[in-house]
Amino acid sequence: MSIKKNSNPDNTTTEGYKTDHSPQRKSGERDPLLRPEWRYIEKFNMDDFRAEDWSLMNRQRSEYLREQQSRQVLELLKASKDAPTFGYAINNYEHCLQTATLLHKDGYDEEDIVAGLLHDIGFIVCPENHGQFVADLLRPYISERNIWMLEHHEIFQRIHLHGYYEKAEPAFINERERWRDHPYFEWTAEFVEKYDIIAINPNIECLSVDFFEPMVQRVFSRTR
Numbered sequence: 052m053s054i055k056k057n058s059n060p061d062n063t064t065t066e067g068y069k070t071d072h073s074p075q076r077k078s079g080e081r082d083p084l085l086r087p088e089w090r091y092i093e094k095f096n097m098d099d100f101r102a103e104d105w106s107l108m109n110r111q112r113s114e115y116l117r118e119q120q121s122r123q124v125l126e127l128l129k130a131s132k133d134a135p136t137f138g139y140a141i142n143n144y145e146h147c148l149q150t151a152t153l154l155h156k157d158g159y160d161e162e163d164i165v166a167g168l169l170h171d172i173g174f175i176v177c178p179e180n181h182g183q184f185v186a187d188l189l190r191p192y193i194s195e196r197n198i199w200m201l202e203h204h205e206i207f208q209r210i211h212l213h214g215y216y217e218k219a220e221p222a223f224i225n226e227r228e229r230w231r232d233h234p235y236f237e238w239t240a241e242f243v244e245k246y247d248i249i250a251i252n253p254n255i256e257c258l259s260v261d262f263f264e265p266m267v268q269r270v271f272s273r274t275r
């Protein structure tokens with residue numbers, strides 16, 4: 052058994068933007084454990100695991116998640132750092148950074164900034180349901196106010212997307228009015244108007260993702 056080496060002989064795709072993917076592991080190699088003192092479960096079918104295997108696994112997993120969860124969420128976001136766009140002047144990664152930067156400049160708190168940073172993390176990979184995607188990602192760690200905002204921000208955008216929808220029935224475009232008296236209506240409308248639909252501007256200077264990383268770590272270490 053050998054441990055995989057992290058080499059990457061060719062990190063450029065045919066489309067010409069950089070990726071950083073290791074080559075496929077050779078048969079028989081293992082990925083390294085996070086801690087050298089940890090143990091592998093020496094079984095390759097979960098059906099064969101028994102209680103002692105799961106208790107070891109769960110012990111290692113909880114420490115793993117504590118350290119790795121927020122880091123790997125940010126890696127998910129950063130995966131599209133150099134992605135091309137389909138028409139906006141900036142890509143989805145920069146849109147997310149711009150939203151977070153604008154919220155930070157306006158003095159919003161850490162949770163709002165992290166919700167803004169991640170609000171479109173699923174936009175490319177789960178386009179039709181990306182609000183639900185991020186709401187589920189952050190649900191255990193953030194307030195109902197931001198869960199609701201993330202879940203509904205796509206609907207609240209409709210009134211701003213003139214000519215976007217083929218069938219522009221007023222009931223569909225104005226669907227947000229169903230929640231006019233909802234306690235989170237104003238925040239969601241404000242988020243979309245002031246921090247989302249204008250965060251496509253190449254002239255707005257963004258804070259770096261490293262600036263936001265400690266905030267993401269702190270939010271993911273919370274329990275609601």
Ligand SMILES: [Fe+2]
Pocket residue numbers: 170171174181182204205
């Ligand atoms: Fe969105």
Ligand SMILES: [Fe+2]
Pocket residue numbers: 146170171247248
């Ligand atoms: Fe957005």
